[in-house]
Amino acid sequence: MAYWLFKSEPFKWGWDDQKAKGALGEEWDGVRNYQARNFMREMKLGEKAFFYHSNKGLEIVGIVEICAEAHPDSTTDDDRWECVDVKAVCDMPKPVSLKAVKANPKLADMSLVTSMRLSVQPVKEVEWREVCAMGGLDPDTLTPVDGH
DNA sequence: GCCAACGTTGGC
DNA sequence: GCCAACGTTGGC
Numbered sequence: 001m002a003y004w005l006f007k008s009e010p011f012k013w014g015w016d017d018q019k020a021k022g023a024l025g026e027e028w029d030g031v032r033n034y035q036a037r038n039f040m041r042e043m044k045l046g047e048k049a050f051f052y053h054s055n056k057g058l059e060i061v062g063i064v065e066i067c068a069e070a071h072p073d074s075t076t077d078d079d080r081w082e083c084v085d086v087k088a089v090c091d092m093p094k095p096v097s098l099k100a101v102k103a104n105p106k107l108a109d110m111s112l113v114t115s116m117r118l119s120v121q122p123v124k125e126v127e128w129r130e131v132c133a134m135g136g137l138d139p140d141t142l143t144p145v146d147g148h
Numbered sequence: 149g150c151c152a153a154c155g156t157t158g159g160c
Numbered sequence: 161g162c163c164a165a166c167g168t169t170g171g172c
Contacts, residue, residue, distance in 0.1 A: 054170060117154065117169050
């Protein structure tokens, strides 16, 4: 089971927009970068990803799940571009800021830090568990940890 | 709003 | 196939 991270500018497509789509989910369209697309091609149904607000917020605000594997991006006729569908799973009880990620030596190799401009990124399992812990979320049950 | 980083494009 | 020009992203 692989883990991922999606970035979005909250004024274009924010966490509230994603949650409003509910279990239906929504296409993660508009990606025009080969690296990002290639990661989406690797994504499997049911895999989890962080939802990160770039530009404004600069924090991981929730968890999404892949609810459709890679398919053509409906926002273009160019068949090079594909996307997956994602649905909101839960909030991050305490959003994890970029600052906090950078301040944590265990997360020094995280793509969020090392590949700043990549909009769809892989997350290692250790990084996933660390970020969940920082956010007050139990990584196994995806429920808030007591006291948060 | 600035600017550094970096991906893409296109002329040669 | 190189590389300069250009556009975009995203933190600050």
